[in-house]
Amino acid sequence: MASHWRRIGIGLWLLGVAAAPLSGDNYVIKIATFVAFYGALALSWNFIGGYAGYPSFATAAFVGLGSYAGALCQNAGVPMVLSWGLAAGVTAIAAAALGFVVLRLRGHYFAIGSIALVEILSLIASWWSGLTGGGEGLNVTILPGGPVFIARFFLYAMLAIVVLALVATVLVERGRLGFGLRCIAQNEDAAEMVGVPTTLYKVLAFVLSGVFCGAAGAAYASWVAYIAPTDAFSILLTVKVPVMVLLGGPGTVFGPLLGSSALVLLEETVWARFLEFHQAILGAVIVALIFFLPGGLLGLAGRVRKSA
Amino acid sequence: QTLKIGAPLALTGGLADEGKKQQVAYDMWLKRVNAAGGITVGGKKVKVELITYDYQTNEQRASQIAEKLITQDKVDVLTAPFGSGHTKVVAGVAERYGVPVVASVASSESVFNQGYKFLFGTLAPNGGLTDALVKVVTKQMPTVKKIALLGREDVFPKSMAASMADAAKRAGIEIVYNELYPVSTMDFSSPLSKMRSVKPDWIFMSGYTKDLILARKQMADLGVTAPVITMITGPAYREFAEALGPLAENVTSATWWSPAVSFKSDDVFGSTQAFVDDFRARGEKGEPDYVHASAAAALIAVQKAAEIAGSLDKTKLRDALAALELKTFYGPIDFTGNGMNAARELPIIQVQGGRAVVLAPEAIRQSTLRAVK
Amino acid sequence: MPEPLLRVESLAAGYGEVQVLWGIDLEVMPAGITAIVGSNGAGKSTLLKVLSGMIPSRAGQIVFAGRDVTGAGTDALLAAGIAHVPEGRRLFRGLTVRDNLLLGAFLRSASRQQLARDLDRIYSLFPILADRRHQDATTMSGGEQQMCAIGRGLMAQPQLLMIDELSLGLAPRAVELLADSLRAISREGLAILLVEQDVLTAFELSESAYVIETGRVVTTGESRVLADDPRIRDAYLGTV
Amino acid sequence: MSALLELTGVSKRFGGIDAVRGVDLRVERGEIIGLIGPNGAGKTTLVNLITGVHRATAGTVRFEGADVTAQRPHEAARRGLARTFQIVQPFPQMTVLENVMAGSLFAGASATPAIAREDAMQHLERVGLGAQAHRPAAILTLPSRKRLELAKSLAMKPRLLLLDEVNAGLNTSEIDGALELIRSIAADGVTIILIEHLMKVVLSLSQRVLVLHQGALIADGPPRAVVDDPRVVEAYLGARFAARFAQHPTEASRA
Amino acid sequence: MDVALLVQVVLNGLMLGALYACIAVGFSLVWGVLNIINMLHGSLIVLAGYLTCSLWTEAHIHPFASLIPVGLVIGVGAAVLQFVLINRVVQQPVLTTLTLTFGLDMILYNLMNSVFDATPRRVTLDLGRVTLGEVVLPWDRIAAMLVALALTALLYGILRGSRLGRAIVAVRMDREAASLMGIRVPRIYALTFGLGAFMAGVCGALLSIVYPITTNATGQLLGKAFIVCVVGGLGTVPGALVGGLALGVTESLGSHWFGPQAAALLGFALMLALLVVRPTGLLGRKGYE
Ligand SMILES: Nc1ncnc2c1ncn2[C@@H]1O[C@H](COP(=O)(O)OP(=O)(O)OP(=O)(O)O)[C@@H](O)[C@H]1O
Ligand SMILES: Nc1ncnc2c1ncn2[C@@H]1O[C@H](COP(=O)(O)OP(=O)(O)OP(=O)(O)O)[C@@H](O)[C@H]1O
Ligand SMILES: [Mg+2]
Numbered sequence A: 001m002a003s004h005w006r007r008i009g010i011g012l013w014l015l016g017v018a019a020a021p022l023s024g025d026n027y028v029i030k031i032a033t034f035v036a037f038y039g040a041l042a043l044s045w046n047f048i049g050g051y052a053g054y055p056s057f058a059t060a061a062f063v064g065l066g067s068y069a070g071a072l073c074q075n076a077g078v079p080m081v082l083s084w085g086l087a088a089g090v091t092a093i094a095a096a097a098l099g100f101v102v103l104r105l106r107g108h109y110f111a112i113g114s115i116a117l118v119e120i121l122s123l124i125a126s127w128w129s130g131l132t133g134g135g136e137g138l139n140v141t142i143l144p145g146g147p148v149f150i151a152r153f154f155l156y157a158m159l160a161i162v163v164l165a166l167v168a169t170v171l172v173e174r175g176r177l178g179f180g181l182r183c184i185a186q187n188e189d190a191a192e193m194v195g196v197p198t199t200l201y202k203v204l205a206f207v208l209s210g211v212f213c214g215a216a217g218a219a220y221a222s223w224v225a226y227i228a229p230t231d232a233f234s235i236l237l238t239v240k241v242p243v244m245v246l247l248g249g250p251g252t253v254f255g256p257l258l259g260s261s262a263l264v265l266l267e268e269t270v271w272a273r274f275l276e277f278h279q280a281i282l283g284a285v286i287v288a289l290i291f292f293l294p295g296g297l298l299g300l301a302g303r304v305r306k307s308a
Numbered sequence B: 001q002t003l004k005i006g007a008p009l010a011l012t013g014g015l016a017d018e019g020k021k022q023q024v025a026y027d028m029w030l031k032r033v034n035a036a037g038g039i040t041v042g043g044k045k046v047k048v049e050l051i052t053y054d055y056q057t058n059e060q061r062a063s064q065i066a067e068k069l070i071t072q073d074k075v076d077v078l079t080a081p082f083g084s085g086h087t088k089v090v091a092g093v094a095e096r097y098g099v100p101v102v103a104s105v106a107s108s109e110s111v112f113n114q115g116y117k118f119l120f121g122t123l124a125p126n127g128g129l130t131d132a133l134v135k136v137v138t139k140q141m142p143t144v145k146k147i148a149l150l151g152r153e154d155v156f157p158k159s160m161a162a163s164m165a166d167a168a169k170r171a172g173i174e175i176v177y178n179e180l181y182p183v184s185t186m187d188f189s190s191p192l193s194k195m196r197s198v199k200p201d202w203i204f205m206s207g208y209t210k211d212l213i214l215a216r217k218q219m220a221d222l223g224v225t226a227p228v229i230t231m232i233t234g235p236a237y238r239e240f241a242e243a244l245g246p247l248a249e250n251v252t253s254a255t256w257w258s259p260a261v262s263f264k265s266d267d268v269f270g271s272t273q274a275f276v277d278d279f280r281a282r283g284e285k286g287e288p289d290y291v292h293a294s295a296a297a298a299l300i301a302v303q304k305a306a307e308i309a310g311s312l313d314k315t316k317l318r319d320a321l322a323a324l325e326l327k328t329f330y331g332p333i334d335f336t337g338n339g340m341n342a343a344r345e346l347p348i349i350q351v352q353g354g355r356a357v358v359l360a361p362e363a364i365r366q367s368t369l370r371a372v373k
Numbered sequence C: 001m002p003e004p005l006l007r008v009e010s011l012a013a014g015y016g017e018v019q020v021l022w023g024i025d026l027e028v029m030p031a032g033i034t035a036i037v038g039s040n041g042a043g044k045s046t047l048l049k050v051l052s053g054m055i056p057s058r059a060g061q062i063v064f065a066g067r068d069v070t071g072a073g074t075d076a077l078l079a080a081g082i083a084h085v086p087e088g089r090r091l092f093r094g095l096t097v098r099d100n101l102l103l104g105a106f107l108r109s110a111s112r113q114q115l116a117r118d119l120d121r122i123y124s125l126f127p128i129l130a131d132r133r134h135q136d137a138t139t140m141s142g143g144e145q146q147m148c149a150i151g152r153g154l155m156a157q158p159q160l161l162m163i164d165e166l167s168l169g170l171a172p173r174a175v176e177l178l179a180d181s182l183r184a185i186s187r188e189g190l191a192i193l194l195v196e197q198d199v200l201t202a203f204e205l206s207e208s209a210y211v212i213e214t215g216r217v218v219t220t221g222e223s224r225v226l227a228d229d230p231r232i233r234d235a236y237l238g239t240v
Numbered sequence D: 001m002s003a004l005l006e007l008t009g010v011s012k013r014f015g016g017i018d019a020v021r022g023v024d025l026r027v028e029r030g031e032i033i034g035l036i037g038p039n040g041a042g043k044t045t046l047v048n049l050i051t052g053v054h055r056a057t058a059g060t061v062r063f064e065g066a067d068v069t070a071q072r073p074h075e076a077a078r079r080g081l082a083r084t085f086q087i088v089q090p091f092p093q094m095t096v097l098e099n100v101m102a103g104s105l106f107a108g109a110s111a112t113p114a115i116a117r118e119d120a121m122q123h124l125e126r127v128g129l130g131a132q133a134h135r136p137a138a139i140l141t142l143p144s145r146k147r148l149e150l151a152k153s154l155a156m157k158p159r160l161l162l163l164d165e166v167n168a169g170l171n172t173s174e175i176d177g178a179l180e181l182i183r184s185i186a187a188d189g190v191t192i193i194l195i196e197h198l199m200k201v202v203l204s205l206s207q208r209v210l211v212l213h214q215g216a217l218i219a220d221g222p223p224r225a226v227v228d229d230p231r232v233v234e235a236y237l238g239a240r241f242a243a244r245f246a247q248h249p250t251e252a253s254r255a
Numbered sequence E: 001m002d003v004a005l006l007v008q009v010v011l012n013g014l015m016l017g018a019l020y021a022c023i024a025v026g027f028s029l030v031w032g033v034l035n036i037i038n039m040l041h042g043s044l045i046v047l048a049g050y051l052t053c054s055l056w057t058e059a060h061i062h063p064f065a066s067l068i069p070v071g072l073v074i075g076v077g078a079a080v081l082q083f084v085l086i087n088r089v090v091q092q093p094v095l096t097t098l099t100l101t102f103g104l105d106m107i108l109y110n111l112m113n114s115v116f117d118a119t120p121r122r123v124t125l126d127l128g129r130v131t132l133g134e135v136v137l138p139w140d141r142i143a144a145m146l147v148a149l150a151l152t153a154l155l156y157g158i159l160r161g162s163r164l165g166r167a168i169v170a171v172r173m174d175r176e177a178a179s180l181m182g183i184r185v186p187r188i189y190a191l192t193f194g195l196g197a198f199m200a201g202v203c204g205a206l207l208s209i210v211y212p213i214t215t216n217a218t219g220q221l222l223g224k225a226f227i228v229c230v231v232g233g234l235g236t237v238p239g240a241l242v243g244g245l246a247l248g249v250t251e252s253l254g255s256h257w258f259g260p261q262a263a264a265l266l267g268f269a270l271m272l273a274l275l276v277v278r279p280t281g282l283l284g285r286k287g288y289e
């Protein structure tokens, strides 16, 4: 049965990422950490983009906000992991507030509104230099410890965030929220008519899609120990995450994980092999995936099983 | 045994041009070193290997590549990418592993005041540039009383603007306009119109080359002018004069190095002239600028440190770098307590007749300051 | 006996794995009204969709005005003279009533004056559309939209106009008026093929009719005759 | 005790069009009301005003005594105000069953998706769509989609059900089944407002018929009386229908 | 308050706004009508800029002379791309086409980088300025303004008055019903996409006089197009003009009163505020959601 395969897939994925330290190579661990980081972002995006069908480009806004919030807390002396939690909280509150504004918009307009959030927060971060250091960026208190310890610590930290996001995804999918979001994705007017409190549900989805991004962003800031507005609120990131989910299979539990790891690993290989044209090749691969894997990687798995 | 040097470079993305300049300079140095059969460490000839990766002007990838160079390629020493922000990221990773990093294009104090022990930089602090500028202008054009400042909200340009404001204040020049513009700016007509209304004698702007080109053009469009127009680091780059044509004329700037400043040295190049000749011989366009020179100088520093330390041990390399005192084709190198190169008198340049000429220091002066028409 | 305008032989069609039509034979005479009746899901709409090229046929032949048009695309069939007013109206959101009507004439290379005359004709047929000519067509009431859809079909000036669910959502009086107009139009030389659930209206309006059940033609004949057929009355008129 | 639904002076303007003008209406519990009127008379708009899709330009809507003029559609649904759409609105990629589950889960009483599934299946059987339960809603024929609308509304456990041309597209004999169904819904204690152009349906089911013309109520009374009202004949039924109706009330009742 | 300065600032804003409108109009068309968020748009503008620059430096062809030819080259190229590639997935959700054009943009961007490198270049041509008392208007901006107006008028004419325009909108609203009207849907898609790219091309040719052309600008241009769309309303041609002008004036005045840093923030604030009160933009209509 499908859910059976799904469980195995997720289990293998988690095991694979968690086993990275076995390689004994910090670079491999670093890539695994990025896989987990993007996995968390993709799962987050999936709430609003996959289930509710709202094409959100707010990911970078949440990541950036989380990283600044986390960094500022940490620099103010809050213990590291606690400041990640605070960052997640701040992001959730911001997502709720902003959600009430941008979720009034539908379809296209929502997409633009959400991308505007990224720009606005980025501008604020660079403008409010008294707090954020402006364009000079913000240095984050460095976690003491050897490189091996640091590498592992952040890998498992990111993985923990992924697991939390996974749990949330499964709960949502099984419950009313998930069902309501799928109705919204299909026909919002009709959803409203059958009693789905659409505004509330959309805001909830937006908050869910913010909270894990916030935590992951804060962890990321502690990891690299330096953040600056343009990198923290990266437009590239905000577009990349939906692409990942699309590649994996939107509106599913495993799809986002699959898509994000596929893209990260793909980037890694293409980049290492084709220096000058890596970007073009990556672009070509994405184009090809759209044509040859319309349902995402998960769709492929489904087709294989059917023909078998 | 080989000396492995790891170099994360921006070969694509926003800083691709600058990254490529670093690459050219590294390559020039490497050719010389290989021609000499390597470098001498502890009495033995040691080969040099330079491992470069493109980090796509992307912060995440910069940190990732630093890690890759250290853990997989097992480099002995790193060079930093272009610019202060990305230098910070690479230095953060290297510090954890205790690998020395030599930065060639980071001049902002905020990079070096982190307490990093393994970070060194060949550029002198920004303050040196602005002090030199003020000196030239006040001396050669004493009528200059009012300055307008516009800087990009970004590590280096911002700190330049701040340091200029500071220098101007100290010299008794009145600041009549002082603003920062965000990185995404596509138009300067509003700040320029305002500048026109306050009638400054000196317009100072720091930003990326494309911003400076646009701003200079809009100044002409809107009839905004002043006897002195300074753009950091515009005229230091060939592209600036090329894209602006006649509008570049008489724009001043300060830079860390100019091919006109001739040094004799005991490095692989031997003299500034030899470096410039090498550069031309490669078929590169125009003349090398400070990015080329500083990048080559960074590797010279690494080479000398290895020779002095007599070992490739990272900590010994670091200690040797810290103690280094060198005369290179680029100028003297002497890393101070925080890792930055010691302050010295820096060249002030002006575009005259389509090319950059030196106005100061006096010893190498090629021309005198002209007013912008 | 005149040549039929449209002749369909052993037509089969369906969606994906489901076959809906099984060997339909059908003829439509020029200048006259032909009705198709049948219960929910019988395949009436599917038949019209095949005839207008919206879905491909799987077997059989379609001959229109003496030409074999089997397998032709929607634009070719429309150019040949077959217009289709689809089930569910399918008006264009964001476009005014007038623009919707003009789109019906998309393929015609008519002059502005000609188009204006044609529009006026539609407006006189459905006066409410004249009042609402600048309203977004999809904000009109259900019945108004039906009128607009039929008007749009007429704007193509086809030789054969196919209307799916003619009276759907129309008030009784509106159906009467529409029936009168259609009769007049068909007398001027337009062949009309209509799908109509209201069997009484269908028989009253048409000269001949086809009864379709589960994708097959079960009865055909002159409408007057069929209307008195007790089997048909039992099956489709029910009781009150 | 207050009426189930009470409209006072309800009006709605769209730009320059007065779609509904000053409608006063009381609906008592257990009634079946027929609402007829020419195309564009404002019937659907009235339903939209009652269910919170549009907000009245003037007047108030009260449901079970509470002022609900400004409610949102989902609030209406939870209060027990269910409606079907004239232009059907399914969740196209979901199965027929899931469509109905949505109604049961969010406005009906079902606590979990599993319970809703059971409940939804019963409603589907009731409207005769049981066999289609696991097909995507997008492929249903138009009349079936209308059935689906009905099943969805039933799953919402309504106290007032507004049926907007839910039987359009059924042939005369299929209507008989539909009449049975609607009667049985009414027998469960659901109050019904029925919009229909099929006079057979209106006349056989309604206890009271309202006629809307150009946004205003022009007649209100028992079915026969309304049908004989010359204004209604003039505006809505048409002379020929009236004549036919006088001759054979049974056959003519479907125009 | 210095009146001349204020007039100058407002005029600056209007002229900047015209440029913004130029940048956005094709993007808005393609998004509003085809439901494709064309991530290629910024790169197409830059590509046109490069072509114009090259024509100027290599063959001394005046940018104004290459305006239309460059636009056509870009437009036809894009139309072909749409016809053979994008049309295959055009019915799928926005995100699919977004991802597709994102991938295509990566390819184009990479190719441009390796052909032209990232060095900013510019058509070194100065058209001078008009001086009216203390107010100064540069000729190239005036030209940009005229071109923006002309383009907008042209597009508006096409969309509102012509058969093609009706077909374009019809296809957008209901592809199947449109094909019932005899409209060849894939062709209309390709034409519309080409039209949008033509606008990008003309705009890029124009920008080569005003701006330094560099591949680094692609993202920025795309970003501006986004905001203009929201302020003006998607898919409406006059909307792009009004949106562009509103944004230009806001930024200009904002910069004047609160400094350049606040200007960009104000632009976005304007946009968010508009989204709240008028979710469909200044001139937007419902139906393009
Ligand atoms: N897109 C589709 N995909 C799959 N099956 C379909 C599709 N459209 C219709 N069908 C099926 O084809 C059969 C015939 O449908 P059709 O619409 O032709 O019936 P009809 O006679 O017009 O009925 P009605 O009077 O209810 O409109 C039905 O069983 C329907 O479920
Ligand atoms: N959103 C809207 N904008 C403009 N006009 C509208 C809008 N909605 C409805 N109308 C107009 O209001 C009037 C009433 O429409 P409504 O849909 O209520 O009619 P109806 O009585 O349901 O008609 P039908 O029997 O044809 O369904 C119509 O003339 C219609 O064109
Ligand atoms: Mg049908």
Ligand SMILES: [Mg+2]
Binding pocket: C141, C142, C143, D043, D044, D045, D086
């Ligand atoms: Mg209605």
